[in-house]
Amino acid sequence: MDTAAPPLAFSGTDLRKVYQTGETEVHALRGVDLAIPAGEIVVLLGPSGSGKSTLLNIIGGLDRTTSGTLFYRDLDLAAMDDKALTRFRRANVGFIFQFYNLIPSLTAIENVRLVTDIAEHPMDPAQALALVGLQDRQHHYPAQLSGGEQQRVAVARAVAKQPGVLLCDEPTGALDSATGIRVLETLARANRELGTTVVIITHNAGIAAMAHRVFHFLDGRIARIEVNAAPVDPAGISW
Numbered sequence: 001m002d003t004a005a006p007p008l009a010f011s012g013t014d015l016r017k018v019y020q021t022g023e024t025e026v027h028a029l030r031g032v033d034l035a036i037p038a039g040e041i042v043v044l045l046g047p048s049g050s051g052k053s054t055l056l057n058i059i060g061g062l063d064r065t066t067s068g069t070l071f072y073r074d075l076d077l078a079a080m081d082d083k084a085l086t087r088f089r090r091a092n093v094g095f096i097f098q099f100y101n102l103i104p105s106l107t108a109i110e111n112v113r114l115v116t117d118i119a120e121h122p123m124d125p126a127q128a129l130a131l132v133g134l135q136d137r138q139h140h141y142p143a144q145l146s147g148g149e150q151q152r153v154a155v156a157r158a159v160a161k162q163p164g165v166l167l168c169d170e171p172t173g174a175l176d177s178a179t180g181i182r183v184l185e186t187l188a189r190a191n192r193e194l195g196t197t198v199v200i201i202t203h204n205a206g207i208a209a210m211a212h213r214v215f216h217f218l219d220g221r222i223a224r225i226e227v228n229a230a231p232v233d234p235a236g237i238s239w
């Protein structure tokens, strides 16, 4: 029997983050040990203020820990200067946020091309839009698309540079259940077909059903980890 542990996309020990605002210190992460296996979908659940976005921003190289070790595969993120972190982000991370952040004056395919033009191993932009089911909407402007369609363009843009990881902060927070599920299906597809590791923050506990692993946050710590032997297709999520 092969007992080798799966390779980790992210690994960290005793991660701490203290925000200093004037006289006040906020302890956003209070000692997180992290193991995110490559190729999995991981959902982060927990009350508001429990540290989910702080962790996502840190593993995505948008922010830094105050202390602790943090690796993306064999890259030591904690040791990187700002330039190296930017390179890490560009090469490895696709971000999806609650609000789609598309450029209104560019069509769907032009929005995707913004990323593929500067990526090292990009996908064809039309192929990325086909992956999210928008092959017929390439030349539409964001204002001509529904919220769910705009978010799928954002997913296509994130996926098109073929990143190792997709980090998603409330990707369906502004969407109703039917359109939200279509967005989640695009994330599951990237995970299944491209092997992309996907991390999703959500307040919707139903979404946890599509994850291989669920991290329950409480007060700056991961209080509990659930391993899901049989993640469901997003279509089977009860919203």
Ligand SMILES: Nc1ncnc2c1ncn2[C@@H]1O[C@H](COP(=O)(O)OP(=O)(O)OP(=O)(O)O)[C@@H](O)[C@H]1O
Pocket (backbone or CB within 6 Å): 019, 020, 021, 026, 027, 028, 046, 047, 048, 049, 050, 051, 052, 053, 054, 055, 217
């Ligand atoms: N830039 C910042 N400066 C100061 N405090 C911050 C900053 N960012 C986050 N915090 C604080 O850190 C704590 C953790 O915030 P974080 O956004 O990580 O929580 P969260 O679990 O993602 O919450 P939510 O579900 O509401 O998005 C909160 O107390 C928050 O107010």
